[in-house]
Amino acid sequence: DTAVSQTPKYLVTQMGNDKSIKCEQNLGHDTMYWYKQDSKKFLKIMFSYNNKELIINETVPNRFSPKSPDKAHLNLHINSLELGDSAVYFCASSHYLGGVEGANEKLFFGSGTQLSVL
Amino acid sequence: AQSVTQLGSHVSVSEGALVLLRCNYSSSVPPYLFWYVQYPNQGLQLLLKYTTGATLVKGINGFEAEFKKSETSFHLTKPSAHMSDAAEYFCAVTVYNTDKLIFGTGTRLQVFP
Numbered sequence: 001d002t003a004v005s006q007t008p009k010y011l012v013t014q015m016g017n018d019k020s021i022k023c024e025q026n027l028g029h030d031t032m033y034w035y036k037q038d039s040k041k042f043l044k045i046m047f048s049y050n051n052k053e054l055i056i057n058e059t060v061p062n063r064f065s066p067k068s069p070d071k072a073h074l075n076l077h078i079n080s081l082e083l084g085d086s087a088v089y090f091c092a093s094s095h096y097l098g099g100v101e102g103a104n105e106k107l108f109f110g111s112g113t114q115l116s117v118l
Numbered sequence: 119a120q121s122v123t124q125l126g127s128h129v130s131v132s133e134g135a136l137v138l139l140r141c142n143y144s145s146s147v148p149p150y151l152f153w154y155v156q157y158p159n160q161g162l163q164l165l166l167k168y169t170t171g172a173t174l175v176k177g178i179n180g181f182e183a184e185f186k187k188s189e190t191s192f193h194l195t196k197p198s199a200h201m202s203d204a205a206e207y208f209c210a211v212t213v214y215n216t217d218k219l220i221f222g223t224g225t226r227l228q229v230f231p
Contacts, residue, residue, distance in 0.1 A: 040223065043208065043224075045219065107219065
């Protein structure tokens with residue numbers, strides 16, 4: 001039983017196309033994230049949702065639109081794909097903890113979606 | 119602004135040798151620090167974390183890290199490397215009451231027989 005699952009695992013597409021990546025978690029977490037890992041392995045947060053509400057949007061182009069139909073799902077839709085969008089995209093989830101414990105005590109990551117834009 | 123710097127994008131050790139992966143942080147407030155490991159074709163797994171309390175933290179697979187405020191460091195160590203430790207290791211920092219992790223650029227650990 002995969003805790004955080006994302007599909008597809010691999011996505012190869014042409015420039016200009018629109019594509020979606022789906023993510024689901026069965027851990028009962030209320031916060032979900034999208035991270036982008038570039039070719040140099042650098043990980044950067046893109047979005048964070050808490051209880052279906054957008055919390056973090058890190059200067060990501062408008063072509064990227066996350067959608068959270070419920071707490072267990074956070075999908076990523078990308079319009080007009082560009083070459084520079086090629087990367088590995090990781091979905092993650094956690095409990096949102098404010099106060100002393102802080103947030104992001106433990107993130108659970110999906111296995112990633114390798115996006116290649118040709 | 120918070121940040122982490124991982125010194126050395128590649129580290130190679132022999133099986134049984136000491137593993138030392140370096141991480142320095144920058145934070146104007148008390149940081150929460152993490153080490154994550156990424157095995158090939160997999161997502162990240164949490165190795166260990168420091169929030170408050172004891173500065174030497176022990177994680178999974180025999181790894182440990184020590185928070186040194188005076189040196190702004192959080193280096194990851196393991197006394198004896200195994201072949202299965204070969205992976206990419208990420209240091210990360212988050213700040214009290216935020217929902218954001220900031221990752222370093224990663225260190226690739228290779229273990230030779």
